[in-house]
Amino acid sequence: MSRIERAEVFVASPGRTFVTLRITTSDGVVGLGDATLNGRELAVASYLRDHLVPLLVGKDPARIEDMWQYLYKGAYWRRGPVTMTAIAAVDTALWDIKGKVAGLPVYQLLGGRSRDGVLVYSHASGRDTAELLDDVERFLALGYRAVRAQAAVPEVGGTYGIRKGTLYEPAATALPDEQPWDTEAYLNFAPTYLEAVRERFGFGFHLLHDVHHRLTPLEAARFGKAVEPCRLFWMEDPTPAENQEAFRLIRQHTTTPIATGEVLNSIWDVQTLITEQLIDYVRTTVVHAGGVTHLRRIFDLAALYGVRTGSHGATDLSPVSMAAAVHLDVAVPNFGIQEYMGHAEETLEVFRGGPTLADGMLHPSEVPGLGVEYDEKAAERFPYQARYLPVARRLDGSVHDW
Numbered sequence: 173m174s175r176i177e178r179a180e181v182f183v184a185s186p187g188r189t190f191v192t193l194r195i196t197t198s199d200g201v202v203g204l205g206d207a208t209l210n211g212r213e214l215a216v217a218s219y220l221r222d223h224l225v226p227l228l229v230g231k232d233p234a235r236i237e238d239m240w241q242y243l244y245k246g247a248y249w250r251r252g253p254v255t256m257t258a259i260a261a262v263d264t265a266l267w268d269i270k271g272k273v274a275g276l277p278v279y280q281l282l283g284g285r286s287r288d289g290v291l292v293y294s295h296a297s298g299r300d301t302a303e304l305l306d307d308v309e310r311f312l313a314l315g316y317r318a319v320r321a322q323a324a325v326p327e328v329g330g331t332y333g334i335r336k337g338t339l340y341e342p343a344a345t346a347l348p349d350e351q352p353w354d355t356e357a358y359l360n361f362a363p364t365y366l367e368a369v370r371e372r373f374g375f376g377f378h379l380l381h382d383v384h385h386r387l388t389p390l391e392a393a394r395f396g397k398a399v400e401p402c403r404l405f406w407m408e409d410p411t412p413a414e415n416q417e418a419f420r421l422i423r424q425h426t427t428t429p430i431a432t433g434e435v436l437n438s439i440w441d442v443q444t445l446i447t448e449q450l451i452d453y454v455r456t457t458v459v460h461a462g463g464v465t466h467l468r469r470i471f472d473l474a475a476l477y478g479v480r481t482g483s484h485g486a487t488d489l490s491p492v493s494m495a496a497a498v499h500l501d502v503a504v505p506n507f508g509i510q511e512y513m514g515h516a517e518e519t520l521e522v523f524r525g526g527p528t529l530a531d532g533m534l535h536p537s538e539v540p541g542l543g544v545e546y547d548e549k550a551a552e553r554f555p556y557q558a559r560y561l562p563v564a565r566r567l568d569g570s571v572h573d574w
């Protein structure tokens with residue numbers, strides 16, 4: 173019988189930091205898992221190296237479900253981003269191995285295709301409305317059918333989601349950047365640029381917006397109502413995601429669809445949101461919510477309640493995660509949309525292969541497993557660099573949700 177012979181953890185910063193787990197079996201089959209937790213990367217690397225790798229060696233790589241239960245229940249300490257990201261990396265690597273052993277792409281192991289391609293959205297942004305409109309135009313010209321729109325609040329200076337270079341990268345400084353926040357200014361301004369986008373480009377594409385946890389339930393209800401004429405595909409993370417009950421109030425006041433879950437890690441974190449149908453899209457991901465095994469469980473619960481998927485896909489999700497996401501997206505019946513920000517050139521020098529983009533849709537790779545390879549030699553050219561996500565402060569100097 174095949175055994176897990178080796179499990180190695182790589183930490184490198186090709187364009188940004190990624191933590192990657194590589195499992196090798198006694199038959200020489202290699203599987204990859206993403207273990208990146210933006211701004212807290214080394215905690216997961218240590219969890220894997222110091223606590224999970226010693227448990228993996230000698231185990232049967234074919235028993236994916238059993239491994240998941242063993243690592244989850246065996247920890248005693250439940251949930252949380254560090255634990256669930258570490259478990260996700262092991263789980264994803266084992267799915268990669270299973271696909272390679274079977275000679276099939278992972279989506280075939282998940283029941284095969286439910287659709288021909290995976291609808292994605294990308295990120296348009298601007299320092300003001302004019303710049304945002306140009307950026308939306310650029311994405312539409314590239315063939316995207318869904319675009320997220322964010323513009324900086326003028327009097328306040330910064331806000332979440334404004335790109336500086338070619339890719340949006342919030343974790344850009346050696347210590348956390350402190351950014352100003354003013355809720356009233358945002359509430360006054362954001363609906364105006366979303367309206368401007370619809371006015372200029374019409375309704376023939378999906379328009380999305382990320383509030384990024386900044387509002388109270390009542391403020392979010394007000395915002396959702398204000399943007400109803402824009403017919404958003406969704407407003408994302410209207411309030412801090414950990415209070416599931418908060419979404420009841422938002423839901424009662426607006427028909428703007430709601431998405432949340434990118435910072436949540438388990439089926440229990442989204443249980444109320446899904447079973448009370450408080451959201452339309454669940455944004456949990458392979459990497460932060462326990463791997464393919466656990467994310468599929470979340471998606472199945474969501475399907476029972478008419479909630480669709482809309483997984484997180486920012487640049488801090490490595491190409492391994494994105495590949496796994498697209499295999500799931502193409503297979504599950506209740507897929508909604510997939511975020512896709514793309515990756516820096518340096519990232520793609522280290523991670524080779526993966527899904528391909530055509531006409532605003534992603535298509536999974538057809539090679540056995542996940543279809544991504546990790547070039548260890550190339551990664552050595554990009555040593556680890558510590559980078560933090562920003563912190564938001566209100567105008568009175570107190571800390572706000574970023």
Ligand code: GCO
Nearest residue numbers: 210342382434485486488511
């Ligand atoms: C998104 C997210 C990201 C996160 C980032 C944090 O919707 O894509 O909100 O931009 O802020 O992934 O690591």
Ligand code: MG
Nearest residue numbers: 382408409434
């Ligand atoms: Mg988001």
